[in-house]
Amino acid sequence: xxxxxxxPRYLIKTRGQQVTLSCSPISGHRSVSWYQQTPGQGLxxxxxxxxxxxxxxxxxxGRFSGRQFxxxxxxxxxxxxxxxxxxxxxxxxxxxxASGNTIYFGEGSWLxxx
Amino acid sequence: SQQGxxxxxxxxxxxxxxxxxNCSYKTSINNLQWYRQNSGxxxxxxxxxxxxxxxxxxxxLRVTLDTSKKSSSLLITASRAADTASYFCATYDSNYQLIxxxxxxxxxxx
Numbered sequence: 548x549x550x551x552x553x554x555p556r557y558l559i560k561t562r563g564q565q566v567t568l569s570c571s572p573i574s575g576h577r578s579v580s581w582y583q584q585t586p587g588q589g590l591x592x593x594x595x596x597x598x599x600x601x602x603x604x605x606x607x608x609g610r611f612s613g614r615q616f617x618x619x620x621x622x623x624x625x626x627x628x629x630x631x632x633x634x635x636x637x638x639x640x641x642x643x644x645a646s647g648n649t650i651y652f653g654e655g656s657w658l659x660x661x
Numbered sequence: 662s663q664q665g666x667x668x669x670x671x672x673x674x675x676x677x678x679x680x681x682x683n684c685s686y687k688t689s690i691n692n693l694q695w696y697r698q699n700s701g702x703x704x705x706x707x708x709x710x711x712x713x714x715x716x717x718x719x720x721x722l723r724v725t726l727d728t729s730k731k732s733s734s735l736l737i738t739a740s741r742a743a744d745t746a747s748y749f750c751a752t753y754d755s756n757y758q759l760i761x762x763x764x765x766x767x768x769x770x771x
Binding site for chain 2: 551582591602603605637639647649650653654
């Protein structure tokens with residue numbers, strides 16, 4: 548069974564631009580959650596989607612948004628990029644809602660903002 | 662905010678030795694999970710221990726949970742070079758958000 552797939556793996560953007568990252572969960576998984584990892588802040592929860600609905604949202608500004616499609620694939624978007632948005636963005640999927648269940652991570656998307 | 666906090670921040674041991682990492686958390690939990698991350702890669706789930714469990718084994722891994730002390734430990738026995746990675750504990754907070762510790766960087770010297 549294929550794992551969680553994230554695209555693109557690496558990208559460089561300029562301040563003020565916007566970016567869209569994509570995540571394909573493990574087949575059959577209905578929950579997709581997103582995390583940001585930086586050297587300074589560590590791993591931080593962004594949001595979780597379950598059956599196309601945002602179930603939970605972390606403490607990030609409104610520039611960070613996401614959505615989930617009917618096939619459970621998810622995208623996250625960051626608008627008006629800032630230098631501090633440079634990070635590894637990780638997507639994870641689980642069979643049911645994430646809390647209480649094992650979540651499986653993709654390899655991440657490395658975003659560099661210059 | 663970080664719920665789980667690991668110590669030590671870094672650990673360097675010889676291959677074959679045992680490695681112990683500790684994690685402390687702040688609020689009551691339903692379960693605690695440990696993950697491994699190889700440099701710049703995604704996280705790999707290692708083990709989940711529920712609040713009503715005190716110890717759990719998986720291969721060379723042993724996890725303990727002490728809910729009275731709000732702490733957990735991960736023991737890797739007979740370490741191998743391939744165990745070199747960062748290890749994170751994570752718990753769900755009251756808002757069902759997975760909160761991560763800062764991680765322990767483990768280096769296994771051949």
